[in-house]
Amino acid sequence: MSLTPQDDRVRPGRRRGRTGDRGRRRHRILFWSAMTMAVVMVGVAGAGYLYLRHLNGNIKKDDLNIGDAKDRAAEPKANAAGQTPLNILLIGSDARDSKENQKLGGAKDTYNTAPRADVQMLLHVSADRTDMSVVSMPRDTLVDIPECTDPDTGKTYAATTSTMTNASLERGGPGCTVATWEKLTDIHVDHFVMVDFAGVVSMADAIGGVPVCVDADIYSHTRSGHGSGLKLRKGTTSVKGKQALQWLRTRYGFEDGSDIARTKAQHMYMNSMVRQLRENATLSNPGKLRALAETATEALTVDKGLGTVTKLYDLSKELKKVPTGRITMTTMPWVYSADGNRVLPKPTDAAKLFRLVREDIALDGKGKKKKKTTTTSSDPAAADDRIAVRVQNGTRSSTLGPVSGRASAIAGLLVGKGFDEARADSSTLLSEDETVIRYPSADLEGDAQRVAKALGVPTAQVKKSADVDGVTLVVGADWRSGTTYTSADDDDTTPKSASALNGADTKACMHVDPDYTW
Numbered sequence: 001m002s003l004t005p006q007d008d009r010v011r012p013g014r015r016r017g018r019t020g021d022r023g024r025r026r027h028r029i030l031f032w033s034a035m036t037m038a039v040v041m042v043g044v045a046g047a048g049y050l051y052l053r054h055l056n057g058n059i060k061k062d063d064l065n066i067g068d069a070k071d072r073a074a075e076p077k078a079n080a081a082g083q084t085p086l087n088i089l090l091i092g093s094d095a096r097d098s099k100e101n102q103k104l105g106g107a108k109d110t111y112n113t114a115p116r117a118d119v120q121m122l123l124h125v126s127a128d129r130t131d132m133s134v135v136s137m138p139r140d141t142l143v144d145i146p147e148c149t150d151p152d153t154g155k156t157y158a159a160t161t162s163t164m165t166n167a168s169l170e171r172g173g174p175g176c177t178v179a180t181w182e183k184l185t186d187i188h189v190d191h192f193v194m195v196d197f198a199g200v201v202s203m204a205d206a207i208g209g210v211p212v213c214v215d216a217d218i219y220s221h222t223r224s225g226h227g228s229g230l231k232l233r234k235g236t237t238s239v240k241g242k243q244a245l246q247w248l249r250t251r252y253g254f255e256d257g258s259d260i261a262r263t264k265a266q267h268m269y270m271n272s273m274v275r276q277l278r279e280n281a282t283l284s285n286p287g288k289l290r291a292l293a294e295t296a297t298e299a300l301t302v303d304k305g306l307g308t309v310t311k312l313y314d315l316s317k318e319l320k321k322v323p324t325g326r327i328t329m330t331t332m333p334w335v336y337s338a339d340g341n342r343v344l345p346k347p348t349d350a351a352k353l354f355r356l357v358r359e360d361i362a363l364d365g366k367g368k369k370k371k372k373t374t375t376t377s378s379d380p381a382a383a384d385d386r387i388a389v390r391v392q393n394g395t396r397s398s399t400l401g402p403v404s405g406r407a408s409a410i411a412g413l414l415v416g417k418g419f420d421e422a423r424a425d426s427s428t429l430l431s432e433d434e435t436v437i438r439y440p441s442a443d444l445e446g447d448a449q450r451v452a453k454a455l456g457v458p459t460a461q462v463k464k465s466a467d468v469d470g471v472t473l474v475v476g477a478d479w480r481s482g483t484t485y486t487s488a489d490d491d492d493t494t495p496k497s498a499s500a501l502n503g504a505d506t507k508a509c510m511h512v513d514p515d516y517t518w
Contacts (some may be wrong), residue, residue: 036337051290052309058297061307063151064192067179068159070466071146073188076127076360083127086318089181091174091194092119093301100250117169117177117194122187124357131326131362135353135498136263138180138334138343139166164342174301184345185354191315194301209238210273212247213509220246220253227252231518244269245336253516259300261510267329267501268508275486275506277326327503328363333495335399344398347477349495351433356492359460363494364502378473379443381450384418387471389451390425394432394474402429403480410455410475413483417454425472432449435476435485438465447471456485 065072078084095116117139124133147159150172157171167236168177178189213236220227230246230253233240239247248266255261297309306312333349336342345351356363381387391411396402407424414422435457439448445464448471452462464471479485494500501508 005451006431011485015372015422025500040250055293055309056307057476058294058300059307059309059312061304062173062194062301063175063438064303064305065178065182066148066151066175067146067183070146071183073182075188076358079127079360080096081128082358085127086125087102087187087189087191087357088123088315089174089178090119090121090123090187091117091169091177091192091193092167093117093194116166116489117174118166120165120177120181120182122185122189122357124187125318125322126359126362126444130323131364132319132322132328132476132503133357133363134327134329135357136329136331137165138332139164140342141165141332141334142337142342142344143180143184145171145176145180148172148179151175160468174305174319178303185358187354187358191306192303193306195299201372205240208276209240209309210244210269210276211236211238212269212272214512215509216512216517218253218512218513218516220250220516222252227516228408253513255511255513257513263331264499264501265510267499268505268510270329271324271327271503271505271508273502274327274503322511325502325504326362326364326366328495329503330363330498330500333497337398345433346497347397347399347433348458349497351478352491352495353498355434355460356494361492363498363500365493383444384450384454385420385449387419387450388416389419389423390419390468390470390472391422392425392430392472392474394430394435394476395480396431397433397477398431400477400480406475406480409483410473410479414451414454414473419454430474431476432476433478434461435479436474438468438474439463440465440468440470456487461487 011148076084120137120139122135122137123462124135126132141164142162142163145157145160145163145165145168147156148168148171149156152173155172157176165177165180168180174192174194180194181187182189196366212232214232214234216234218230218232220230228246228249230250232243237243247269249262250265251257251262254265302312306315330353333346333353334343336346336347353363361367389411391407391414393402393407395406407426411422411424437448437452437457437499439445439462441464445462448462449459451471451473452459
């Protein structure tokens with residue numbers, strides 16, 4: 001659900017205009033999704049069968065994951081209480097396929113073109129439902145998009161590398177965006193919710209406005225026509241309707257004018273909106289709620305496993321269990337690409353954030369300490385000197401080149417530990433944020449785990465893969481030097497580069513650029 005005005009569309013060579021376009025959209029999508037859940041939960045819980053069937057007909061459905069099976073993440077295992085975490089990908093489409101969407105979105109030259117996934121947020125609810133983590137991905141992050149097959153046309157889109165993540169939606173639908181996330185993060189996605197422009201204004205009105213704060217009077221407008229038009233007095237203002245849209249669009253006037261500043265403003269908006277949803281009494285009007293239910297369901301596309309009001313209602317009950325103070329908003333750690341016009345996952349930090357979510361570790365640091373588990377294969381390992389290990393160099397990152405000779409160095413280390421069949425494979429240079437050991441079949445799992453134990457690599461980084469034909473160690477960017485591997489598993493703190501913001505923070509206030517005061 002992109003709400004980009006025409007003057008805020010990304011322009012080539014504008015480094016600061018990239019990251020925030022995506023940020024702005026991603027928080028509107030979570031706003032939309034939370035609103036939708038509230039509307040469905042409160043507004044139609046007592047509705048009659050015929051009306052529920054009518055609302056079900058409003059909701060558009062699509063396949064959850066249309067990527068190649070080999071790129072899919074494994075489902076998480078249940079905890080001791082039999083509970084499993086819940087991962088929902090929230091997608092904001094910049095579709096301009098109606099007059100209403102076009103009016104809200106601007107950029108007339110893009111009318112009726114293929115939609116892009118300009119907002120992407122992974123909402124993770126812990127297995128015990130005590131905390132929630134949200135990870136936003138910049139829309140212009142360069143990623144590898146897996147092979148995807150359009151479920152409607154049967155057209156197969158070949159896998160691509162270094163492609164903007166928002167292009168995934170054009171390759172068969174939201175199921176390709178889900179596939180892209182799973183390939184990048186190795187986090188299993190249970191559901192997706194996709195929305196477009198329509199209804200944002202009425203949704204903001206529904207809860208009576210969202211309180212936002214600026215530290216000075218602001219007018220987001222330039223003589224050349226740039227800016228959202230947001231005009232507020234210093235202090236806290238409850239925004240709704242057009243003004244809410246303006247807040248979510250604003251880049252010019254917030255802090256340094258970058259898209260990161262806009263992302264920060266949207267974090268504040270989202271947290272405030274969630275608090276309002278829990279407290280606001282305007283959602284008790286049945287007539288208004290029914291109108292909202294119509295608007296919300298018409299704007300939604302969800303996976304087939306979530307395609308009824310009843311299922312959305314059940315999901316909303318799960319989300320409601322999490323206290324506001326245990327909601328943590330984050331942005332995927334990123335760095336600019338070499339040309340400054342795109343972004344890339346930040347080496348190590350992004351991988352760490354994904355691991356914390358994957359392992360269901362609370363990003364606010366308040367969760368119960370999880371015991372480190374050791375997975376033991378049912379397949380016994382061969383003797384060390386009989387285990388063949390291919391060692392590859394994956395130390396190249398988005399910001400650093402590969403470490404020359406690294407595969408040979410670690411192969412030599414293994415030989416010194418008794419793995420006589422370890423060999424360096426210098427035929428290819430890979431890029432892996434995290435050191436990983438892959439094996440092709442169950443009969444080699446024990447061998448792979450034995451290699452991991454010898455090097456101190458956690459068993460969570462030992463993975464079955466159809467891409468290898470034997471035990472393969474890829475030395476990642478997290479082990480560029482030395483002979484002792486230090487696992488990121490030893491540190492479960494959220495990276496500072498993730499810009500975490502707590503959902504209960506009521507004191508957050510946006511700094512206004514003095515050039516945009518009035």
